[in-house]
Amino acid sequence: MATFNFELVSPERVLFSGAVDAVVLPASEGDMTVLSGHAPMMTTLKTGFLVITSNPGNGRRVLVRGGFADINQNGLTVLAERALPAEELTQEILDKEILQAEMAYDATNDPAAKHAAESAIAQLREAKAALNY
């Protein structure tokens, strides 16, 4: 399978850099999978899991909260506002994230921002449920 270059960068560090087969992005207008040779594209991200597949049947999951994906001929670059690998996720971190999202929800009156915060809370709750099995 053809691979392409993928970089996942958060403000604090570079989380992933290397060749991958496929990446599933939680794009703001619906999840999308990026494969090699994808047309140049730029999209914003919502809160959700980003799945990196470097060889078939082996996925790494990273929880991202907002950010951008830039797909061009050099590969895919994801600038995540916050990114937490699934291995590092714990109950407390998720609780804190949910609290933050709820505070953001309460703080705005803008319907678009309210909607974004609402979906972020739903995603985080889902993630928490997934962690509990």
Add this chain to the structure above:
Amino acid sequence: MPSLKDLRNRIASVKATQKITKAMQMVAAAKLRRAQTAAEAARPYAERMAVVLGNLASGITVGPETPRLLAGTGADQVHLLIVCTAERGLCGAFNSSIARLARDHANRLLAEGKTVKIICVGKKGHDILRRQFGQHIIELIDLRSVRQIGFEQGDMIAQKVLGLFEAGEFDVATLFYSRFRSVIAQIPTAQQIIPAQIETTGASSDAVYEYEPEEGEILATLLPRNLTVQIFRALLENAASEQGARMSAMDNATRNAGEMIKKQTQTYNRSRQAMITKELIEIISGAEAL
């Protein structure tokens, strides 16, 4: 002529000071390593952000639709200076060189008849600028309680600046901080952040991009985030520079104290010998007189 006891006291006090400066130097060295890795880890994000923004902006023609963060308000009457300094002193010329750069800038603007507003991040810069620009300072942001600078702090400052911008409080914002080049070289830098300065890369603009959601919408969310990233990066660079400056300042101080101790000890020994010789002469001449 100081007495022997005076000299002894003086040597002891310089030695105590030397111990403190030595300890401070070592603490700064340890903190520097941490601050430096943090600053270097944050670089890729800021660089990619600039590239993405450059790609995006090169495809856009400035018009009435363009977000004001990119195009500006069309005026440059009111300037906001965001001056980032340290919370603590004893780090050589670090704080004063940033403050001097900001002061020169402010003076030049005032001479041109512009209005100047200042936000101070860090107590030391506020202390220096207060004397001359007391009435221009609109806010002091205190980061003393923050041990490790995180993205939240950058975001907090960026939100404040954005709030002011949206309220029409200023037209142009400039960020003052110290760029970390090496332990001995920190470069005070002025960077204009609103309207955003974007280097457009002509090379990749020929590719046809798809945008999801609309181009303008992406730009509208990307620009505030870019502001946060720039401020965050400035804070990290500043933190590394501060520790670097403190380390070299304390290294100098330790060396100076060492030299002082050497000199004082020599004077002490000389006057002690002189005293012994004097006493001996007194005894001998007394015995001879008999």
